[in-house]
Amino acid sequence: MKIVKVNLEYASYPIFIGENIFPKLEELIASSKLYKNLFFVVDKNVYKQFSKYIKKIFYKHDEKKYFYKFCAIEKNKSYDELKKIHSKLLEKRFGRDTLLISVGGGITCDLSGFAASTYMRGVQLIHIPTTLIAMVDSSIGGKTGINFELYKNMVGTFYQPKLVLCDIDFISTLSNREMISGCGELIKYAFITSKHFYEKINDKLPAIISKNKIALSDIIYNSVQFKASIVNMDENEKGLRKVLNFGHTFAHAFEKESKNKISHGEAVTVGIVCALFLSNRKKLISNDALKKYLELTGKLKINKSIFKVDPEQIYKIMFTDKKNLDEKISLVLLKDIGELVLDVHASKAEIIWAINSAIENLNLHHKYS
Ligand SMILES: NC(=O)c1ccc[n+]([C@@H]2O[C@H](COP(=O)([O-])OP(=O)(O)OC[C@H]3O[C@@H](n4cnc5c(N)ncnc54)[C@H](O)[C@@H]3O)[C@@H](O)[C@H]2O)c1
Numbered sequence: 001m002k003i004v005k006v007n008l009e010y011a012s013y014p015i016f017i018g019e020n021i022f023p024k025l026e027e028l029i030a031s032s033k034l035y036k037n038l039f040f041v042v043d044k045n046v047y048k049q050f051s052k053y054i055k056k057i058f059y060k061h062d063e064k065k066y067f068y069k070f071c072a073i074e075k076n077k078s079y080d081e082l083k084k085i086h087s088k089l090l091e092k093r094f095g096r097d098t099l100l101i102s103v104g105g106g107i108t109c110d111l112s113g114f115a116a117s118t119y120m121r122g123v124q125l126i127h128i129p130t131t132l133i134a135m136v137d138s139s140i141g142g143k144t145g146i147n148f149e150l151y152k153n154m155v156g157t158f159y160q161p162k163l164v165l166c167d168i169d170f171i172s173t174l175s176n177r178e179m180i181s182g183c184g185e186l187i188k189y190a191f192i193t194s195k196h197f198y199e200k201i202n203d204k205l206p207a208i209i210s211k212n213k214i215a216l217s218d219i220i221y222n223s224v225q226f227k228a229s230i231v232n233m234d235e236n237e238k239g240l241r242k243v244l245n246f247g248h249t250f251a252h253a254f255e256k257e258s259k260n261k262i263s264h265g266e267a268v269t270v271g272i273v274c275a276l277f278l279s280n281r282k283k284l285i286s287n288d289a290l291k292k293y294l295e296l297t298g299k300l301k302i303n304k305s306i307f308k309v310d311p312e313q314i315y316k317i318m319f320t321d322k323k324n325l326d327e328k329i330s331l332v333l334l335k336d337i338g339e340l341v342l343d344v345h346a347s348k349a350e351i352i353w354a355i356n357s358a359i360e361n362l363n364l365h366h367k368y369s
Helices: 022-031 044-057 079-091 106-121 132-138 168-173 176-192 195-209 213-233 240-245 248-257 264-281 287-297 304-308 311-319 348-368
Strands: 002-006 013-018 037-043 065-070 098-104 124-129 146-148 151-155 163-167 330-336 339-345
Touching (some): 013 213, 037 106, 124 132, 132 213, 151 248, 163 168, 240 339, 304 348, 311 348
Parallel strands (some): 124 163
Antiparallel strands (some): 002 013, 330 339
16 A cells, blocks of 8 residues: 655645555544544445445444435535535534545545535545546545536635545446546646656556556556645645646536536546647647647547537636636646646637637547547
8 A cells, every 4th residue: 555645734644545445444544543423425326336345344333324325426516415415414413523434536525525624614534536536636635616506616615634545446347438537637647747757648548548457556646646746835726736727727618518428537638638729829839749749638539529519608618717817718838748837818719729629639539549
């Protein structure tokens, strides 16, 4: 088992990464001196696959335990679902000595993190991420939230867990589409970390998609190390942490415009392709660099729904993104691998051009793959 530490002034915590490590959870709760009244928020799909396994591990748990199951779709990253969790916590008489454990993908992490941060002014939280996205990204760094009036992650908090446990075995039941979706965030890391990591992801992408455990543990470990290092330097996204939003202003608009037919990770890949075209148009990267980078993004086959979106609508939605400053669309663009330019403004014409170029490029990869 490998351990990465998030080191923050008031809330440091370990991230455990390994195969078949979920059975160690009870021991870790005890050794970390956490509360033992356990309220699990579990993704229904995960519960279907793993309930016997999870229940067996906590069979002898003497203190209180409750399993709250919910359907992890973007529509349920909502006030309604949050209210249901809070109501259940109250109904089952969970107090301030509660340890809320989220078991699921990014939707479960975001929603249950928000629920934990707001119930009785905050109860203890553990994340057990079960998707690639949740392991490499959403379980780390304390961003919690729900969608509000159809805007993504509009209401939320920064709230750090007490520990994160990434058991790679959960990935075994993910669909091929979810693996490709997870690779969207990995590709983001490829661009924003280093040339070495870019090459590693480029080489290992097929092995990751086919769930090769050696490739997965290596890439997950490196990604977690990178994300933790960024969070350590800028917990509340005042500056540096913005690099993690590379491609995301486009991505959130694609998700919304497709009515979530495009998954988050797929939208991130499309968003990165848009950002690459725009970086080229702004003369930040050369034509040769653009061509090379598009070969990497082209390896991920995105759901065909992206070819139906209206670029004008995407632009309109981007305008409402919470990362914008002074009524202008604010973007993260690429200068070189590992070298990002923050808070770049672009005109409507440039943005629509980038969206059209990205769709055309992904369409070509679709036709010839
Ligand atoms: N807080 C952050 O820093 C952060 C970072 C990145 C993404 N996010 C958020 O994360 C969400 C996307 O994450 P995601 O892709 O994990 O989404 P998700 O939680 O919807 O999971 C994707 C699908 O996989 C299923 N699933 C989960 N684990 C499974 C397993 N082990 N086996 C089989 N099926 C399983 C889910 O039921 C769901 O259908 C978005 O809402 C995004 O905004 C948050």
